[in-house]
Amino acid sequence: MKEPQLYIADADSIRSGAVTDIYFVRTRQVLAAKGLCDTYVRAELHAYSLPRGYEWAVFAGLEEALAILRGRRVNVYAMPEGTLFKPMEPLMVIEGPYCEFAELETAILGVLRHETSIATKAARIRLAAGDRTVLFFGLRALHPAIAPMADRAAYIGGCDGVSGIMSERFLGVKPTGTMPHALIIVFGDQVKAWKAFDEVVDETVPRIALTDTFYDERVEALMAAKALGSRLYGVRLDTPSSRRGNMRKIVQEVRWTLDINGFRHVKIFVSGGLDEDEVRELRDIVDGFGVGTSIAFPPSIDISMDIVEVRRGDKWEPIAKRGKLPGFKQVYRCRLLEDYIVPWDAKPPSCPDGSKPKPLLEKVMENGEIIKELPTVHDIRSYVLEQLRAFSQ
Template identity: 25%
Template sequence: MIYKSSLALLTDLYELTMAYGYWKLGMMDREAVFTLFFRKRPFGGNYALAAGLETAIEFIKNFRFEKSDLDYLESLTSPNGEPLFEKGFLDYLSTFTFNCDIFAMPEGTPVFPYEPLILVRGPILQAQLLESALLNIVNFQTLIATKAARICASAEEDEVIEFGLRRAQGIDGAFSGTRATFVGGCQSTSNVIAGKYFGIPVKGTHAHSWIMAFDREEEAFDAYTDVLPDNCIYLVDTYDTVEGVKKAIKVAQKKKTKMLGVRLDSGDLAQLSIKIRKLLDDAGFEDAKIMASNELDELIIRDLKQQGAKINVWGVGTNLITATDQPALDGVYKLAAIQNEKGEWVYKLKISEQLVKTTNPGILQVRRFYDREKKALCDMLYDMEMGCEKNLELIDPLDPTRRKQIDSGEGRDLLIPIFKRGKQVYTSPSLQEIQANTKKELETLDPHYRRFLNPHIYFVGLEKGVYDLKMRLIDDIKGHP
């Protein structure tokens, strides 16, 4: 366990004030369904990569209100100076036992806008309290895993090392972010604590300060070779890159050591790498790698490859760990159904003048259909209670003119049980297994769905019964707001 104490107060205050309201009105045990989904395709691409589930499971398993939490809540006051929460509510929280059902997409699954990554079903008070933490965990790791998948796609078969620790947004940004980069495909990291906890291979040699600590560059290479003869990747651009490579070669030949490679952190990476490759090959170091860093992202890596760069290891930091071009996923957590006093399900949605902000009602499952070549064909959102027919009509909720007919209802349901009445029923795979799942799942998407710019938009439709229900609810709300 990484987070060793309860993080029950990792929440926004309104979650607690709503929970207090449900308790005060005697609604706290009424069954409700919430779904966590995003609206905007990240990075101008087509898909996101589900991540963060294992962290979310850990959070939920350890969810409890400790005495210090309750003491703090007891100290909060309303604007009139009175206690914000009654003592009875705090007593209720002190004996809180989580007993919701949770369904989620396995990590490494490509997911599209409006598809639930997580569905929570259970007492409304409990489901409400999970909102902020689940969004915090899943939004960030999903975003970073998606960015990593794009970068690794650009690098093709080359190794990608995550270098983001020093530029990450805080300790947990580096910690959980590094985990997410491995989900997305990175093979190793410079982040030692993440390597310890997650079993991710760690890599690193030296920085410019090592070179500058010696009188001469060659002396610095010589000393490093003496200290770590089997870990020699020389940073060659402290002063003059080409001369630095020549000095590294001279030291490696003199010491009769196996040079693992050289690293570039500045300059024209394409042209320099071509020159360096020739120098290394001519000196007999054909197996030595050329590593590049320096503000890389998927587009720069792709362009460097198109320019004929001889780089075969990529150290990617800031633009990966902070997702610089889109630093947040717009994930939301919305009420989709609630039981009335008779125990009957009442479906709910939020409407808006913006169609993209109108939510989908129901206890939704996501079913993915495949063609004969096992390529993903389309996704359907259907209601678990209502079920669906064998011959299906799917309707794009944002553009009803886009429809798709499916002759067979056979496909794969993506949301799988994680908790049943608060008991974990899912065994988390290893991080290595998750990474392998990412690779397998991404290969089911045709390249035109995965391209970076103007990708072909993957079809996600509502099952016709759910679509008709949504339209009826919208009409009802507009007629009786």
């Protein structure tokens, strides 16, 4: 009988190039046979288009990409992780003998595409939520092997908290979350379950009662408030779409009922199948959101890698497949998303307001060694939020 297994790749397999598409292996074989393996190239990573309705995306996954390339005979230039970018802008450039990183393209693109897609969607949810709390509850929508990555990308994109317990080990972010319906169902009684949670769970964890298991949300919210009194921090409404009705009216009923019964301190959190439109519709009447699948499974930011220069002798030749701009490039920023793409050695453009443009790509790896201090996830998140604030100014 076949033994069951987890279909996951370990870190060493990823770094070695074992997680790749077969045509890169065959390409390397051909180049090696013809003495071309050490041909120096510059390969640019970019997204020439974005999902419908997207005007920008959040560059994420750089740290993991560098971890994959570490020790290889390559130099890497990149935008800072967390930078908001537009289509066609080079996000990262790998420079070195092509066979040093040919078989790594699959893994690098997978890392950058997935993290960038999640971080971008989290940033869009962050904007939709305004100043309300946003928590990422999407791990159950993903293969568990990538849970820390998803939490990282969602946090970078602007979520205030994540639910995965491994996030504390990998990211230094304490996980957030209180109780599932299972707890209440096992007890068979909401009040007993809420009180047991209050008695057992560490005092530092906010008492947020799930209030939609057996009865109407308004009824259960009031039951929880009466059961825990001042100890109740908030209630969470996770009503499935099949029973939801008008969620805004449900929240208004819960808020009204809590208020007239003297429980104005109790906050309201909403979760369950939320996306940007629902978040935007409810943000003025709730205190926070738990968002899962829409962030975990976002529209894809289709980053690709293309050779844009090849060194012939002692000169670099700009060359690329049709549809892509050949040549090593720099992106200069005057203000958020007011960017200019120019050849790497070209004179910086002039900003309309007379300010000095900022070059976005900088050298971060030299001969396989990281030469720039990597920011923490907290630093990257702050950088993203700083850029997002510009949209409300």
